[in-house]
Amino acid sequence: MDYTVLYDDDHLRVVHRRGSSHFTLATFPGLGVWARARHMWAEGPVEKLDLEAVGFVCKRGNWYPMESVERAAPAVRRVLRPVSVGYGYSMGGYGVLKHGRRVGLSHVVSLSPQISIDPADVPQDTRFHSAFDSAKHAGMRVVAEDLPPWALMVYDPAFDGDRMQADLVAGIPGLARFRYPHLNHATLGMLAGTATLGSFIDLVVQGDMEAVHAFLRAQRRQSGHWFHHLARANARRGRWERADKLWERARALGMSAAVIRQDRAALLQAGAASEPPAAAPERAARRPSPLNARILAAARKGEHDAAIDAARELSPEAAEPHAVLAALEAALALGADEAIGAAARLAIGADMPKGMRAACALRLARAGHGGLAIQSLLADPKVLEEDAGQPAVLFALRVIASPAAGDAAARATAQHLLRRLLNAVPEERLPSPFAFAGGSVAGLAVPLGPEVVLHVAPGVPAARIAGVRRALSALPSELELAPPPRVWMLEDVFVNRLGQVWNAEGGLLRPQRLPLPKASFAAMTRAPMVEDAVLAPDAEGKARGWLAEALPALAWRLDGEGADLPLVLREEPAADVAGIMALAAAGAPPGLLSAGDALRVRRLHFGEVALRQLGHHAAFRGLIARLTARTGGGGAGGAVCLASRAPDGGREPPWRGLLAEFGFRLLLPEDLPLATLLAEVNSAEAILAEPGAPLGLLALAASGRRVFEMIEPSGGVIGRLGPAHLSRIRGHEHHLWLAGPDAAGGPAIAALRAAIGEFLAS
Amino acid sequence: MGDRTAVASEVGDILDLVPHAGPAPERGAPAPAASRAPAAAPARSPAAMAERAVADGTAETVRETATRLIRMEIAPGARIASARVFARAGRGEEALAVLLADPATFGSPVAAVVLDHVVQIQGLPRPVAALAWHLRRRLREEARRRKAAAAP
Numbered sequence: 064m065d066y067t068v069l070y071d072d073d074h075l076r077v078v079h080r081r082g083s084s085h086f087t088l089a090t091f092p093g094l095g096v097w098a099r100a101r102h103m104w105a106e107g108p109v110e111k112l113d114l115e116a117v118g119f120v121c122k123r124g125n126w127y128p129m130e131s132v133e134r135a136a137p138a139v140r141r142v143l144r145p146v147s148v149g150y151g152y153s154m155g156g157y158g159v160l161k162h163g164r165r166v167g168l169s170h171v172v173s174l175s176p177q178i179s180i181d182p183a184d185v186p187q188d189t190r191f192h193s194a195f196d197s198a199k200h201a202g203m204r205v206v207a208e209d210l211p212p213w214a215l216m217v218y219d220p221a222f223d224g225d226r227m228q229a230d231l232v233a234g235i236p237g238l239a240r241f242r243y244p245h246l247n248h249a250t251l252g253m254l255a256g257t258a259t260l261g262s263f264i265d266l267v268v269q270g271d272m273e274a275v276h277a278f279l280r281a282q283r284r285q286s287g288h289w290f291h292h293l294a295r296a297n298a299r300r301g302r303w304e305r306a307d308k309l310w311e312r313a314r315a316l317g318m319s320a321a322v323i324r325q326d327r328a329a330l331l332q333a334g335a336a337s338e339p340p341a342a343a344p345e346r347a348a349r350r351p352s353p354l355n356a357r358i359l360a361a362a363r364k365g366e367h368d369a370a371i372d373a374a375r376e377l378s379p380e381a382a383e384p385h386a387v388l389a390a391l392e393a394a395l396a397l398g399a400d401e402a403i404g405a406a407a408r409l410a411i412g413a414d415m416p417k418g419m420r421a422a423c424a425l426r427l428a429r430a431g432h433g434g435l436a437i438q439s440l441l442a443d444p445k446v447l448e449e450d451a452g453q454p455a456v457l458f459a460l461r462v463i464a465s466p467a468a469g470d471a472a473a474r475a476t477a478q479h480l481l482r483r484l485l486n487a488v489p490e491e492r493l494p495s496p497f498a499f500a501g502g503s504v505a506g507l508a509v510p511l512g513p514e515v516v517l518h519v520a521p522g523v524p525a526a527r528i529a530g531v532r533r534a535l536s537a538l539p540s541e542l543e544l545a546p547p548p549r550v551w552m553l554e555d556v557f558v559n560r561l562g563q564v565w566n567a568e569g570g571l572l573r574p575q576r577l578p579l580p581k582a583s584f585a586a587m588t589r590a591p592m593v594e595d596a597v598l599a600p601d602a603e604g605k606a607r608g609w610l611a612e613a614l615p616a617l618a619w620r621l622d623g624e625g626a627d628l629p630l631v632l633r634e635e636p637a638a639d640v641a642g643i644m645a646l647a648a649a650g651a652p653p654g655l656l657s658a659g660d661a662l663r664v665r666r667l668h669f670g671e672v673a674l675r676q677l678g679h680h681a682a683f684r685g686l687i688a689r690l691t692a693r694t695g696g697g698g699a700g701g702a703v704c705l706a707s708r709a710p711d712g713g714r715e716p717p718w719r720g721l722l723a724e725f726g727f728r729l730l731l732p733e734d735l736p737l738a739t740l741l742a743e744v745n746s747a748e749a750i751l752a753e754p755g756a757p758l759g760l761l762a763l764a765a766s767g768r769r770v771f772e773m774i775e776p777s778g779g780v781i782g783r784l785g786p787a788h789l790s791r792i793r794g795h796e797h798h799l800w801l802a803g804p805d806a807a808g809g810p811a812i813a814a815l816r817a818a819i820g821e822f823l824a825s
Numbered sequence: 826m827g828d829r830t831a832v833a834s835e836v837g838d839i840l841d842l843v844p845h846a847g848p849a850p851e852r853g854a855p856a857p858a859a860s861r862a863p864a865a866a867p868a869r870s871p872a873a874m875a876e877r878a879v880a881d882g883t884a885e886t887v888r889e890t891a892t893r894l895i896r897m898e899i900a901p902g903a904r905i906a907s908a909r910v911f912a913r914a915g916r917g918e919e920a921l922a923v924l925l926a927d928p929a930t931f932g933s934p935v936a937a938v939v940l941d942h943v944v945q946i947q948g949l950p951r952p953v954a955a956l957a958w959h960l961r962r963r964l965r966e967e968a969r970r971r972k973a974a975a976a977p
Contacts, residue, residue: 412955412958438953442956442963447932472891472922476922476925479926483927
């Protein structure tokens with residue numbers, strides 16, 4: 064079905080699709096989603112349901128400028144059917160509310176909308192201030208006169224930014240509200256899926272607000288997205304057991320296992336109960352005792368001394384977990400040893416769920432108080448019980464066992480406790496009869512790509528710049544020392560769906576950070592057996608990482624070595640893995656084996672490839688050539704921006720405005736099939752990578768890519784130079800932007816603009 | 826992509842944290858020098874090691890011995906016995922470090938015999954004393970709970 068362009072200018076395009084529905088659906092995409100569609104936002108459901116539709120497509124984050132919409136409105140009105148439903152999210156939620164009546168819509172549904180981004184209207188919601196343009200956005204605030212006869216707004220009242228926005232239209236007649244707590248800005252996911260959206264729109268068309276509300280309420284029971292966010296909310300508060308149960312439910316309802324794994328890992332990394340305790344809505348119902356309340360109130364106001372004073376008066380038996388964590392954070396913020404000791408004693412004595420105990424230990428360990436961390440963690444023997452909270456405890460132990468935690472004795476205790484808990488044993492690996500192409504020639508004679516160009520934002524400390532320069536220049540000597548990649552083999556081992564590998568005695572060779580599940584132990588005696596198999600490396604559950612990080616290690620198998628050997632996957636074989644194998648294999652793609660609880664393998668072969676070993680081009684030449692040839696023509700070319708994962712709340716990074724200025728097309732890697740992503744990278748003339756974008760793709764991209772990578776100021780930059788090194792090894796041109804402490808400030812944006820300009824001109 | 830590209834194998838992850846462990850070399854490779862060294866002096870029992878360290882009297886010797894005991898694979902009873910030696914000698918921190926390094930002893934009701942001694946040591950750092958006291962309290966509560974559950 065063809066799409067007709069009704070209107071097009073520098074800011075806005077409006078397309079029309081003829082369909083068989085008796086009503087028109089008009090879609091208004093949000094900032095992060097407008098670039099995904101070929102023609103219009105939500106074209107998938109629109110086409111499957113064969114809806115008559117109009118798509119408003121903002122060409123950049125411009126909040127549907129009045130002037131453009133007014134010019135487009137006559138053409139839109141001409142094609143709208145008498146019943147026409149507007150549907151918008153975030154920036155699109157604004158568009159549909161502000162312009163619904165103007166363009167002739169009869170019904171509008173606005174998900175997590177902004178009511179205005181004018182700093183004068185929303186001084187405290189700073190998320191989108193940088194996109195406000197007084198010339199384009201004069202009088203932008205939504206008022207009663209803008210609304211069509213039937214209007215509904217859906218949002219999370221506990222999410223500060225969206226609540227402030229909703230408060231601006233409090234009391235406006237004719238605007239119904241539906242509240243979805245726990246979702247933050249991610250209300251869109253509640254209506255994901257063609258069938259769900261279709262049923263919802265049908266109810267909206269009937270104009271039955273009560274039925275629409277009932278539908279949205281019922282979605283809570285049926286949506287994996289809902290349970291996923293509920294689990295996240297629980298995990299943030301340290302309730303890992305409950306969170307894991309909710310994640311199970313989310314998975315059963317179709318939520319992506321990879322997304323769950325990734326979010327769970329991120330929350331675990333961030334530390335359980337990272338959300339300010341006072342923000343937990345349940346607290347209102349469970350009123351804390353006066354001393355606990357004093358700690359919480361003082362911590363909330365940043366009055367650390369007062370929080371510690373109250374903590375000193377509080378007996379551990381009366382301490383509530385959130386107050387303990389608040390006291391600990393206050394003490395760590397103060398940095399006084401005596402205060403930290405007092406808070407740690409509270410943590411030791413208070414009875415807490417193990418997730419919260421692990422969170423306390425994590426805070427202490429990360430601040431270099433390893434001794435207090437292990438004392439806080441091990442003060443309750445229940446922490447070692449095997450249950451859903453165990454991963455949080457194991458993670459805390461890992462941090463205490465790391466050098467960052469500081470205390471040598473605590474490190475030793477944590478290291479050995481961890482090893483014994485996991486029953487970890489050393490691998491006894493043998494050389495596999497299979498090998499990477501190019502043989503085992505040591506040393507390198509590969510020309511490196513051009514040197515990395517460093518761009519530095521204002522305010523970056525000189526020591527950090529010097530450190531980065533040193534690390535960048537260290538590469539050639541490291542490469543010279545890199546041995547060629549090898550294929551290894553483990554004899555008579557078991558593998559399970561978690562990717563754990565263990566021996567017949569139950570000793571874990573690859574624990575994957577967890578003890579061996581009882582089910583796997585029990586399944587050993589009846590485990591199916593294969594003679595030879597290839598272990599598919601795991602990339603920590605990151606779907607995008609799989610292509611970049613696991614595929615090089617399989618290059619030997621995909622080149623045709625061990626042609627009959629199946630691939631053992633840690634999870635159920637995912638469709639995209641099969642697709643990638645078909646793209647990457649020289650002959651028939653390898654069969655995929657699901658390990659289940661236990662799979663016995665007589666000879667388990669696996670390749671190992673470290674970053675610096677990618678310089679052995681002969682080992683990967685065939686794989687890269689096949690991928691390049693088979694994904695050729697799949698990309699749209701031009702300049703692309705690989706977006707980072709959208710943070711909670713949909714807060715747009717401050718530099719996004721520059722993308723349109725320089726003509727970058729935004730790609731959301733998480734939403735693209737891996738082959739498409741690789742095709743886009745291979746066809747792009749320039750690639751701008753936001754912090755956290757999956758630049759591991761560069762390992763498999765055709766040489767000669769031009770990359771501008773942004774690195775955020777926080778944390779250790781040196782460890783994140785992998786993509787820059789990778790570019791040199793693989794012959795790409797790499798520019799590195801070292802962001803400063805104020806990434807959103809005018810000078811930083813100006814410097815970034817200059818750096819991108821220099822990159823594009825180079 | 827981090828420093829290591831492929832194979833998110835964790836063989837190193839846990840074992841790398843343990844100074845003396847780590848992935849074993851290829852099978853059949855020459856043994857490391859240490860393991861080819863002449864046999865060490867006759868092994869002492871863990872409790873005897875602890876007693877000898879305590880008798881030596883220097884803090885450094887006690888710490889070193891405690892670290893060795895933390896690393897050693899010893900039976901739970903032997904671990905508890907050596908921890909008790911440290912506790913009775915007033916070395917509460919070392920006693921706890923040895924006790925807590927093995928899930929078989931940390932959390933065992935028998936650990937209370939070590940904790941009984943630790944809580945009586947004067948001058949312990951307050952968090953260490955708090956750990957011993959609360960761990961003992963929780964072990965006792967758990968023992969009472971189990972006893973009640975087992976009662977007809």
